[in-house]
Amino acid sequence: AQSVAQPEDQVNVAEGNPLTVKCTYSVSGNPYLFWYVQYPNRGLQFLLKYITGDNLVKGSYGFEAEFNKSQTSFHLKKPSALVSDSALYFCAVRATGAGSYQLTFGKGTKLSVIP
Amino acid sequence: ETGVTQSPTHLIKTRGQQVTLRCSSQSGHNTVSWYQQALGQGPQFIFQYYREEENGRGNFPPRFSGLQFPNYSSELNVNALELDDSALYLCASSLGTVSYEQYFGPGTRLTVT
Numbered sequence: 001a002q003s004v005a006q007p008e009d010q011v012n013v014a015e016g017n018p019l020t021v022k023c024t025y026s027v028s029g030n031p032y033l034f035w036y037v038q039y040p041n042r043g044l045q046f047l048l049k050y051i052t053g054d055n056l057v058k059g060s061y062g063f064e065a066e067f068n069k070s071q072t073s074f075h076l077k078k079p080s081a082l083v084s085d086s087a088l089y090f091c092a093v094r095a096t097g098a099g100s101y102q103l104t105f106g107k108g109t110k111l112s113v114i115p
Numbered sequence: 116e117t118g119v120t121q122s123p124t125h126l127i128k129t130r131g132q133q134v135t136l137r138c139s140s141q142s143g144h145n146t147v148s149w150y151q152q153a154l155g156q157g158p159q160f161i162f163q164y165y166r167e168e169e170n171g172r173g174n175f176p177p178r179f180s181g182l183q184f185p186n187y188s189s190e191l192n193v194n195a196l197e198l199d200d201s202a203l204y205l206c207a208s209s210l211g212t213v214s215y216e217q218y219f220g221p222g223t224r225l226t227v228t
Contacts, residue, residue, distance in 0.1 A: 004157075034216060043119070043205055043219035044158070090157050101171030103148070103217065105157035 002027040004091050004106035012112045013081045021076040021109045023091030033074040034092040034103070035065055044090060050074060081113045119208050119220035127226045128196050136191045136223045138206030147189040148217060149181060150205040158205055164189055201227045
């Protein structure tokens with residue numbers, strides 16, 4: 001069975017500082033990895049994905065994530081946090097094999113950027 | 116380009132009743148997935164529809180069923196509602212079934228009393 005762990009329920013960071021939201025995964029074979037963000041009373045918005053190729057993936061709003069196969073991690077990063085980045089962030093994984101339709105999400109990490 | 120829309124926004128039902136939730140996929144997307152998001156949790160996969168056929172199912176009982184129509188819109192039906200069915204139900208559409216990112220609607224908040 002595939003799974004995602006987001007070890008921090010909440011991350012606090014000062015505006016202008018770099019931020020990291022951690023994610024580790026477990027899946028049979030190679031993974032497809034995704035990050036989504038959820039604002040209050042809104043659906044999830046796609047940020048970025050890793051499918052294959054370069055381990056550093058760049059996405060929307062200045063976010064990036066690094067795929068590390070040996071550590072089975074896919075941490076989300078941003079060089080300089082904005083107050084508007086405050087939201088709930090979800091990491092998700094899907095296996096790459098035939099019939100691999102299920103996207104499995106972590107429990108989410110609440111990011112608070114302090115002015 | 117129209118995004119994913121869901122209706123209704125909120126719904127209150129009584130235990131034992133049946134409910135139908137609706138989703139219109141983003142233009143050009145042929146795949147729709149449904150998720151249940153309980154309070155404080157990540158979304159849990161219910162099932163996926165691809166070109167009007169169920170393409171995969173998560174760990175949900177048969178009283179959760181769905182449909183996809185020729186225009187790729189979709190319905191989620193839940194029979195014999197239980198209190199634990201209270202959650203945010205999210206619909207997501209995508210261009211394909213595996214490597215493509217999913218685009219989510221705003222969700223339907225279901226409360227079962």
